[in-house]
Amino acid sequence: MCGIVGCLGFKNPREYVLNGLKTLDYRGYDSAGVAYYNDGIRIYKDVGAVEHLMELVPQDIKTDIMIGHTRWATHGVPNVANTHPHISKHKKICLVHNGVIENYEDVKKFLIGKHYDFYGDTDSEIVANLIEHYYLSENDILDALKKCMFVLKGSYALAIICNDYPDEMFVMKNGSPLVIGKGDGFNFVASDASPMIKYTDAFIELNDQEYGRITKTNVDIYDANGVKVTKKLIKKDIESISHDLKGYPHYMLKEIEEIPQTIKRLLETYVKDGKYTFDESLLNKLRESDHIMFIACGTSYHSSLVGGRYFEHYGKSTSKYIASEWAFDPVFPGNKPFIILISQSGETADLIHCLKIIKEHNLKNLIITNTGGSTLDRNCMYSLLLHSGVEVSVASTKAYVAQVTLLAMLAASLSKDTKLIDDLTDSLDVIYDIQDHYKPLIMKVADEIKDKKNLFYLGRSFDYFLSLEASLKLKEISYIHSEAIPGGELKHGPIALIEKGIPVIVFITDPETAPSMRGNIEEVKSRGAKVYTIATKSLSRPEDTIMVEDYAYYLSSVAVSSIAFYLAYYVALAKGLNVDKPRNLAKSVTVE
Ligand code: AGP
Secondary structure, eight states, rough: OOOOEEEESOOOOHHHHHHHHHHHHGGGSEEEEEEEESSSSSEEEEESSSSHHHHSOOOOOOOOOOEEEEEEOOOOOSTTSSSEEEETTSEEHHHHHHHSTTTHHHHHHHHHTTTTOOOOOOOHHHHHHHHHHHHHHHHHHHHHHHHHHHHHOOEEEEEEEEEEEEEEEEEEEEESEEEEOOSSSSSEEEEESGGGTTSSSSEEEOOEEEEEEEEESEEEEEEESEEEOOOEEEOOOOHHHHOTTTSSOOHHHHHHTTHHHHHHHHHHHHHETEOOOOOOOHHHHHHSSSEEEEEEEEEHHHHHHHHHHHHHHHTEEEEEHHHHHTTSSSOOOSSEEEEEEEEEOOOOOHHHHHHHHHHHTOOOOEEEOOOSHHHHHSSSSSSEEOOOOOOOOOOSSHHHHHHHHHHHHHHHTTTOOHHHHHHHHHHHHHHHHHHHHHHHHHHHHHHTTTOSSSEEEETHHHHHHHHHHHHHHHHHOOOEEEEEGGGGGGGGGGGGGTTOEEEEEEEEOTTTTHHHHHHHHHHHHHOEEEEEEEEEGGGTTTTTEEOOOOGGGGGGGHHHHHHHHHHHHHHHHHOOOOSSSOOOOSSSSSOO
16 A cells, blocks of 8 residues: 655645645555655654654755655564654665565564665565665666565665765656656655646556666666666546545535446446447457456455346356465466456455465456556556546445446446446436435434444345445444345344344345345344334335435346445544544555
């Protein structure tokens, strides 16, 4: 995880670096720091979020070069010593790092043999010292970087300043993202383009195993053999990477309310004149395969459960795997599997590990991601973008709905089934209705459950898949222990946990499963549970908590997931928690 920024020649480096770190703090917020050159390298850093760092960094900094970092702790607890930037023993090299160095223990031993010692526990401090060691022996900073690239195993995006080159910044990348923003007489670096869009729309994306030198006016990038590479300037569309809160108090609320727009954009992108526009070669590969495997993590895994069911509906055999589980015991069902990876960020390390295995087996693959230019987008055989706009809140909402929507469209396009398009369009009214009329009711439920320690979600079939996601959302941001249980499984064990006053939230939106769900409600009520029901109008009873307009039942993750998202949001708000940045988490999980 972690976010890095840097600038050279920019008129207000403090503003760019600190605001840039705020923009990137969705990548981690355990601690933050900056370094700049002014007659030597100066560092300010502390535990806590960027807001705190802003109070520490002097207003009147005079410098042409500055780097900054916001950290999600991997190696070493969040304390000042482990906070970036890190400086080498002889104060030559100062750097910020995003990634994980796998062989840091070996490198550390090597450096101890060279009389290096360390003030903290991070792998990043070791990288600073390794660069310094090679710099002092090679006498050339670029040669030192090349050598380090050869030695270091693992992932890194590095922005480096050197005491002997006050007008130059150095970069190095493998596995973790790093983007350069080109300005007129100034240049930037950052983990993604969002901190830079206010100042430039021209970007250079570094590939793995590349390093280079940046000045105010130049960018020189080299491959692992030291050969200079010609980099393309990429123009980015500002709207798609904007982190503007647009008047909302939190990103999560903004992103929930962007759900209808997200569905509409997918319909506009992948349907023309009533027909799907997916790449025929992709559709043929999917048709030819005898088994479709889905691999993902967290929320994206939940969307694969729904999506997998859609493909099964069109006659495909499927299996769904959690990336971190599959990576350590890879199985390949069928004779000709096709693999669909799903990732909002496109940077999830567990999934990148899976892709490596998939490639070793030469298997056809597709990534469904919200992040064009991400590692998975660049390295998968096919890529379909979610076009949801950047999702900042750690709790994924609009991207989940977008994933399910896109999977439904892709599955339906295999059989040229266009009824889905009407069903999706109809579901928009259900979502708008929830946004316009149900928030006060959801807030009331939030208030009733906010002090509970445990809670259950119940559903069957598509409502069960939605329950899984609803439950993850609630635990993630409200810290209430929550579990999703398929209605029929209650009696096989979980019912033992039902006791007086425990909240049980039930989805009843599927005509097939509604009668059994009503039976489940009686079972938990008779054991003292406080039941809240979310039902579609045609299946509802007067005692239900929330009754929503009818929709095609198989779209519950699209049409009524907003209720679950609002509920998690309002519970966290009522508890006074940090909605967008829940404890211990980060938006993109770039460590395994
Ligand atoms: C979602 O609310 C979570 N923060 C998390 O489970 C997330 O979905 C997971 O880390 C996968 O991320 P990805 O979609 O970016 O790969």
